[in-house]
Amino acid sequence: MGFTKDQLLDRLQELEIDYSKYEHPPVLTVEEQAKYVSSSKGALSKNLFLKDKKHRYYIVSAMVDTKVDMKVLSQRLGLGKGGIRMAPEEALGELLQVSLGCVTPFAVVNESARDVSLLLDQKFKNQTRCIFHPLSNDVSVSLNTLGLDKFLKSIGRDPVYVDLEANPVVGKDQAPDLAVCVPSNSVIVPEIPNQTSSTQIPLPKSVSAEVKPVASAKTSKPACKVKSVAENSAPSAYKNPEKFVQEILDKTSALLLSEAKGECVEALAETLRKRLTSELTHLSIMYKNSAYAEGFYAGTRHQPKRL
Template identity: 60%
Template sequence: MGYSKEQLLARLQDLQIEFSKYEHPVVMTVEAQEKYVGGMGGGCKNLFLKDKKHRYYIVSALAGTKVDMKVLSQRLGLGKGGLRMAPEEALPEILQVPLGSVTPFALVNESARDVGLLLDKGFKTQERCFFHPLSNDMSISLNANDLDKFLKSIGREPSYVDLEANPTVGKDQPPDLAAFVPSGSTILPEPPEKSASSQNADGNNVITSSNSKAVAEKAVKLAKNVQNIKDKSANAVNPSSAFTDAEKFVEEILNKISAQIFLETKDGSIKEHGEELGTEIANRLRKCCCTEFKNLATIFKNTAYTQGFHAGRASLLR
């Protein structure tokens, strides 16, 4: 069971974080929230997003910041259509908050440990910002420094970026936000079948699987096993740390391969390949991972070059 509103507020008090509370009716949008706290400035919008590899993100921005999903996808190295809104069922499963209550505070829940977070650099210019404390019948205001204090208390290093920037991404200009892509994938349980049969487009009855619950449970168990392997080999909180250490860099690649193998073998359409299963999986991995690994390698190369430059400069100064 996730944190409650009361538990979160108590935690903020324990951290000696100053905040103000504003109770109001349940609101589902930024516009509705502004009716009660909009005149104070610092209103925020929070997007819960998902990519094609089942990685989740919270993008938290000022209400007036324009977030272009296609541009953000490219900056993360996911391609133009790499990001989409997360499904509604992911809210209780991953963030453990009701609809309309997404904020960075949801990362306090263990189930959200693999969710990436991008914060609007505009927060730093505000005297205070407004967020729902895991429940959308209240808003609390606090400044960016106190938000940082909370995030660090749960092992998260705050990452502030210019969400309205549109840098060129190409061969010699790698995605500037690629280091913020989560390393873990999350597979949600498949919903149970409503009936033993359904109709296809022609109106004919089609027999459906009766053990969908067992299949879903097995998928979740396998996903947890993959995550456990990754947790043991990559415990760093800051994703950019993988690009400063060769061993961690290799572990990052192996983790991504492991997660992708699980996703591909879970795909029912791959079973028809029989003896060619290994070749088919290898081809799919090459197609899915080639661009991403090139981006990782470029970031690692650039990081190593930068560190070498600074080390050489420090040596000359001495």
């Protein structure tokens, strides 16, 4: 179960973050919110929950008057035109664990939103205070960006402020400036380079020896069958980085608990699990992507000759 608004407000108090709370009827739009929370209390915000074609999610939190061009944002993220759109309502509950009208930067406090990228409007930096919903749209809180930054850092997030109205050139010689903000929780098929890089790992001789008989075969069906068997024989845990990490942590915890007993040891094991889950998942995804890329390049370099 995710954080409640009361738990979030308690967290702000624990962090000694100065904020003001304004209770009001549930609102679904900024216009409705403005009826109950005066702009003199702070800068109102609009919050977009977006999704790209690779099932990666983003929260874009912007000033009300900031124009967010979805096509431009998509290009700046390196997703091409039309590569990003509004996320389905079902994802609000599954990832952010909030209902419609409650999207907020505070939603990244939930573990289920650990892979959701958060982009904050650079204009917030120029405001004395900013207004957001604390996971519920029947309350608004006003705080400065120092307080927001302190909260985000307390949950392991580095605040990312972006000029959302910028429209930089993106092309062959100009990389997308926001590509680093794309979450890494999905496998991205790399583009095929024109030439093989000298830093790539050379294929073992045994691999090339296995390819030759396939090249001399009359049809490519045997090669397809071998690939299918290899895929089916792989344990499902190794196809999913998160399950793979959980398996490692389960075995590590079991070993630790078998060597020592007591509540302190169990608490330590749980603490280590929480701290290592994110880092190990990120590393396993990197290894998975690298292995995928090497296999992809190997397949393009060693195509069987046509008879």
